[in-house]
Amino acid sequence: MLYQRLAAATLLLVLPLHACPPANSITHGRDKTVWNYNGGVLLETDGSLPDGPCFRLSGKVTEPEFFENLKREDTNSGTVYRRGNEVVTEFPRALHLTFLMYDMPCDNQLQAIGSRMYLSRALMGKLHIGLFWKRGTELRVASGVALKNFEIHSLPHYSGQQVKDLPQRYEWWFDFDVPSESVPITDSLVIIILTANNHIAARVAARL
16 A cells, blocks of 8 residues: 555655745845744645656645744855754654645646546555655655554545546545654655656655
């Protein structure tokens, strides 16, 4: 099953990576920008399966006490992370990762709705989730990750579609605890969705 597989493939190291920037930033003059991480770090990317459906992955990395009042300050002399007057250099003992996956029309299917494929239970059951820490160009497997919850929700079809004979649409929800003790705050948590033959279907990073 998808939620039971964590893939580790070093061949992924040189591939491009999508990353979501912090939600809020304030520029102080020309030499300082402050990013606010209250509420955690958002992540989102689009993916696709070979000869199959396209989908969106959307989620968040949280840990209430850690991210509360956490800020990143970018200046001409470098970057520093602060919580009030405290300088923060490492993540807490664990982070909380939640994300959704749901199908979307591929660009070449927008005008051919009836013929497009959907993200079915059978297709999802063949996928792997890989969770990694990224430092520079190096990926290392995030060890000790625990799935806390997994849910499948039925979704309505897109507005204007003739739903007769169309397959059911679903939303897939994942909830993980990710050990992060002693991990530098400058590392990124990377999610990689792989097919059964190790084709990368989606890749996204939660980066501070």
